[in-house]
Amino acid sequence: MVNDGNNSAADFLPGTLDLESLRSAAAHCEGCGRYRNATQTVFGEGSPQATFMLVGEVPGDQEDRQGHPFVGPAGRVLDKGLAEAGIPRDDVYVTNAVKHFSFTLRGKRRIHQKPTAAEITACHPWLDAELEVVDPRVIVVLGATAARALLGPAFRVTRSRGEPVPLGDALAVATIHPSAVLRAPDRDAAYAGFLADLQVAARAA
Numbered sequence: 001m002v003n004d005g006n007n008s009a010a011d012f013l014p015g016t017l018d019l020e021s022l023r024s025a026a027a028h029c030e031g032c033g034r035y036r037n038a039t040q041t042v043f044g045e046g047s048p049q050a051t052f053m054l055v056g057e058v059p060g061d062q063e064d065r066q067g068h069p070f071v072g073p074a075g076r077v078l079d080k081g082l083a084e085a086g087i088p089r090d091d092v093y094v095t096n097a098v099k100h101f102s103f104t105l106r107g108k109r110r111i112h113q114k115p116t117a118a119e120i121t122a123c124h125p126w127l128d129a130e131l132e133v134v135d136p137r138v139i140v141v142l143g144a145t146a147a148r149a150l151l152g153p154a155f156r157v158t159r160s161r162g163e164p165v166p167l168g169d170a171l172a173v174a175t176i177h178p179s180a181v182l183r184a185p186d187r188d189a190a191y192a193g194f195l196a197d198l199q200v201a202a203r204a205a
Protein backbone atom coordinates (compact mmCIF):
# COMPACT_ATOMS: atom_id res chain seq x y z
CA MET A 1 0.00 0.00 0.00
CA VAL A 2 1.25 3.45 -0.82
CA ASN A 3 1.05 5.55 2.30
CA ASP A 4 0.60 9.27 2.07
CA GLY A 5 0.49 9.63 5.84
CA ASN A 6 -3.15 10.63 5.80
CA ASN A 7 -4.82 7.38 6.68
CA SER A 8 -5.85 5.98 10.01
CA ALA A 9 -4.65 3.32 12.39
CA ALA A 10 -8.05 1.66 11.76
CA ASP A 11 -6.53 0.08 8.62
CA PHE A 12 -3.98 -1.76 10.80
CA LEU A 13 -6.16 -3.10 13.63
CA PRO A 14 -5.99 -6.89 14.15
CA GLY A 15 -9.04 -9.15 13.87
CA THR A 16 -8.88 -10.26 17.50
CA LEU A 17 -8.62 -7.65 20.19
CA ASP A 18 -6.26 -8.51 23.01
CA LEU A 19 -3.17 -6.69 24.21
CA GLU A 20 -0.73 -9.06 22.48
CA SER A 21 -2.45 -8.90 19.08
CA LEU A 22 -2.78 -5.13 19.38
CA ARG A 23 0.88 -4.70 20.29
CA SER A 24 2.13 -6.78 17.34
CA ALA A 25 -0.21 -5.05 14.90
CA ALA A 26 0.70 -1.58 16.17
CA ALA A 27 4.38 -2.35 15.59
CA HIS A 28 3.64 -2.10 11.84
CA CYS A 29 1.24 0.83 11.91
CA GLU A 30 1.60 3.42 9.17
CA GLY A 31 -1.66 5.16 9.97
CA CYS A 32 -0.02 8.59 9.86
CA GLY A 33 3.37 9.95 8.88
CA ARG A 34 4.93 9.70 12.34
CA TYR A 35 6.18 6.13 11.90
CA ARG A 36 8.78 7.36 9.42
CA ASN A 37 10.81 9.32 11.93
CA ALA A 38 10.60 7.01 14.93
CA THR A 39 12.66 4.05 16.12
CA GLN A 40 9.62 1.95 17.00
CA THR A 41 5.98 2.03 18.05
CA VAL A 42 5.67 2.57 21.80
CA PHE A 43 2.49 0.75 22.73
CA GLY A 44 0.75 0.78 26.11
CA GLU A 45 1.86 -1.54 28.89
CA GLY A 46 0.37 -3.05 32.00
CA SER A 47 -2.23 -5.48 33.18
CA PRO A 48 -5.28 -6.12 30.98
CA GLN A 49 -7.19 -6.25 34.29
CA ALA A 50 -5.92 -2.88 35.53
CA THR A 51 -8.31 -0.63 37.44
CA PHE A 52 -6.49 2.50 36.24
CA MET A 53 -5.58 3.47 32.70
CA LEU A 54 -3.18 6.39 32.40
CA VAL A 55 -3.04 8.22 29.09
CA GLY A 56 -0.15 10.52 28.19
CA GLU A 57 0.62 12.47 25.03
CA VAL A 58 3.26 10.77 22.95
CA PRO A 59 6.50 8.87 23.63
CA GLY A 60 9.54 11.05 24.26
CA ASP A 61 13.18 10.56 23.26
CA GLN A 62 13.88 7.89 25.89
CA GLU A 63 10.62 6.07 25.27
CA ASP A 64 11.39 5.95 21.53
CA ARG A 65 14.83 4.45 22.16
CA GLN A 66 13.70 1.95 24.82
CA GLY A 67 10.28 1.05 23.40
CA HIS A 68 8.35 1.55 26.67
CA PRO A 69 6.00 4.35 27.76
CA PHE A 70 7.01 6.82 30.49
CA VAL A 71 10.54 5.58 31.16
CA GLY A 72 12.20 9.03 30.93
CA PRO A 73 12.09 12.09 33.22
CA ALA A 74 8.28 12.48 32.97
CA GLY A 75 7.94 8.82 33.91
CA ARG A 76 9.87 9.40 37.12
CA VAL A 77 7.44 12.17 38.13
CA LEU A 78 4.55 9.88 37.26
CA ASP A 79 5.94 6.94 39.27
CA LYS A 80 6.49 9.16 42.30
CA GLY A 81 2.94 10.54 42.06
CA LEU A 82 1.40 7.08 41.73
CA ALA A 83 3.31 5.78 44.74
CA GLU A 84 2.38 8.79 46.87
CA ALA A 85 -1.29 8.62 45.79
CA GLY A 86 -1.39 4.93 46.75
CA ILE A 87 -2.12 3.72 43.22
CA PRO A 88 -0.38 0.32 42.88
CA ARG A 89 1.81 0.05 39.78
CA ASP A 90 0.50 -3.45 39.04
CA ASP A 91 -3.06 -2.10 38.91
CA VAL A 92 -2.17 0.42 36.20
CA TYR A 93 -2.09 0.30 32.41
CA VAL A 94 -0.03 3.14 30.91
CA THR A 95 -0.30 4.37 27.36
CA ASN A 96 -0.20 7.46 25.14
CA ALA A 97 -2.72 9.18 22.87
CA VAL A 98 -0.20 8.91 20.02
CA LYS A 99 2.15 5.93 19.74
CA HIS A 100 5.10 7.24 17.69
CA PHE A 101 7.76 9.78 18.69
CA SER A 102 8.58 12.50 16.19
CA PHE A 103 11.26 15.15 16.47
CA THR A 104 13.14 18.03 14.98
CA LEU A 105 16.91 18.09 15.36
CA ARG A 106 18.57 20.87 17.33
CA GLY A 107 22.24 20.06 16.97
CA LYS A 108 22.35 16.46 18.11
CA ARG A 109 19.30 16.79 20.35
CA ARG A 110 16.00 15.34 19.24
CA ILE A 111 13.32 17.86 20.18
CA HIS A 112 9.92 16.26 20.65
CA GLN A 113 7.27 17.41 18.18
CA LYS A 114 3.73 17.73 19.45
CA PRO A 115 1.23 15.61 17.57
CA THR A 116 -1.20 17.47 15.30
CA ALA A 117 -4.98 17.12 15.68
CA ALA A 118 -4.95 14.92 12.55
CA GLU A 119 -2.32 12.61 14.06
CA ILE A 120 -4.27 12.36 17.33
CA THR A 121 -7.32 11.33 15.29
CA ALA A 122 -5.35 8.90 13.13
CA CYS A 123 -3.93 7.15 16.19
CA HIS A 124 -7.20 7.05 18.12
CA PRO A 125 -8.23 3.52 17.06
CA TRP A 126 -5.33 2.10 19.13
CA LEU A 127 -6.43 4.00 22.21
CA ASP A 128 -10.04 2.91 21.70
CA ALA A 129 -8.96 -0.70 21.37
CA GLU A 130 -6.86 -0.47 24.54
CA LEU A 131 -9.86 0.99 26.39
CA GLU A 132 -12.05 -1.83 25.15
CA VAL A 133 -9.61 -4.56 26.19
CA VAL A 134 -8.54 -3.12 29.55
CA ASP A 135 -11.98 -1.69 30.42
CA PRO A 136 -10.56 0.42 33.28
CA ARG A 137 -12.65 1.84 36.10
CA VAL A 138 -10.66 5.09 36.17
CA ILE A 139 -8.92 6.86 33.30
CA VAL A 140 -6.24 9.37 34.27
CA VAL A 141 -5.93 11.93 31.49
CA LEU A 142 -2.41 13.40 31.51
CA GLY A 143 -2.42 16.81 29.85
CA ALA A 144 -4.11 18.57 26.95
CA THR A 145 -3.31 16.08 24.16
CA ALA A 146 -4.81 13.12 26.03
CA ALA A 147 -7.75 15.35 27.00
CA ARG A 148 -8.31 16.24 23.37
CA ALA A 149 -8.19 12.57 22.37
CA LEU A 150 -10.54 11.37 25.12
CA LEU A 151 -12.71 14.31 26.16
CA GLY A 152 -12.83 16.41 23.00
CA PRO A 153 -11.28 19.71 21.88
CA ALA A 154 -13.51 21.86 24.11
CA PHE A 155 -12.28 20.27 27.36
CA ARG A 156 -9.90 22.49 29.34
CA VAL A 157 -7.52 20.72 31.72
CA THR A 158 -6.81 23.94 33.62
CA ARG A 159 -10.52 24.47 34.30
CA SER A 160 -11.70 20.90 34.91
CA ARG A 161 -8.72 19.02 36.30
CA GLY A 162 -9.27 16.87 39.35
CA GLU A 163 -13.00 16.50 38.69
CA PRO A 164 -14.16 12.98 37.80
CA VAL A 165 -16.24 12.97 34.58
CA PRO A 166 -18.06 9.93 33.14
CA LEU A 167 -16.40 8.42 30.06
CA GLY A 168 -18.15 5.27 28.83
CA ASP A 169 -18.38 2.94 31.84
CA ALA A 170 -15.37 4.63 33.44
CA LEU A 171 -14.63 7.85 35.28
CA ALA A 172 -12.01 10.13 33.75
CA VAL A 173 -9.88 12.42 35.90
CA ALA A 174 -7.75 14.96 34.06
CA THR A 175 -4.55 16.48 35.36
CA ILE A 176 -1.52 18.29 33.99
CA HIS A 177 1.14 16.35 32.13
CA PRO A 178 4.06 15.22 34.31
CA SER A 179 6.41 17.06 31.90
CA ALA A 180 4.55 20.26 32.77
CA VAL A 181 5.48 19.65 36.40
CA LEU A 182 9.15 19.55 35.36
CA ARG A 183 8.82 22.76 33.33
CA ALA A 184 6.82 24.70 35.93
CA PRO A 185 8.46 27.80 37.48
CA ASP A 186 7.29 26.51 40.87
CA ARG A 187 7.86 22.80 40.58
CA ASP A 188 6.79 21.95 44.13
CA ALA A 189 3.42 23.67 43.72
CA ALA A 190 2.89 22.05 40.32
CA TYR A 191 3.74 18.63 41.73
CA ALA A 192 1.40 19.14 44.70
CA GLY A 193 -1.49 19.90 42.32
CA PHE A 194 -0.61 16.89 40.17
CA LEU A 195 -0.56 14.65 43.25
CA ALA A 196 -3.90 16.02 44.49
CA ASP A 197 -5.47 15.09 41.12
CA LEU A 198 -3.99 11.57 41.31
CA GLN A 199 -5.45 11.26 44.83
CA VAL A 200 -8.87 12.11 43.38
CA ALA A 201 -8.34 9.35 40.80
CA ALA A 202 -7.34 6.90 43.55
CA ARG A 203 -10.53 7.67 45.47
CA ALA A 204 -12.68 7.45 42.31
CA ALA A 205 -11.80 3.74 42.02
Ligand code: URA
Pocket residue numbers: 056057058059060063068069070071072074075096179
Ligand atom coordinates in the same frame (compact mmCIF):
# COMPACT_ATOMS: atom_id res chain seq x y z
N1 URA B 1 5.50 11.91 27.77
C1 URA B 1 4.38 11.27 27.40
O1 URA B 1 3.34 11.85 27.17
N2 URA B 1 4.44 9.94 27.27
C2 URA B 1 5.53 9.23 27.50
O2 URA B 1 5.47 8.00 27.34
C3 URA B 1 6.70 9.92 27.90
C4 URA B 1 6.66 11.27 28.02
Ligand code: SF4
Pocket residue numbers: 008009026029030031032033034035041098099100119122123124126
Ligand atom coordinates in the same frame (compact mmCIF):
# COMPACT_ATOMS: atom_id res chain seq x y z
FE1 SF4 C 1 0.08 4.64 13.55
FE2 SF4 C 1 -0.27 6.21 15.66
FE3 SF4 C 1 2.18 5.72 14.77
FE4 SF4 C 1 0.56 7.31 13.40
S1 SF4 C 1 1.40 7.70 15.44
S2 SF4 C 1 1.84 5.66 12.56
S3 SF4 C 1 -1.43 6.30 13.71
S4 SF4 C 1 0.78 4.22 15.65
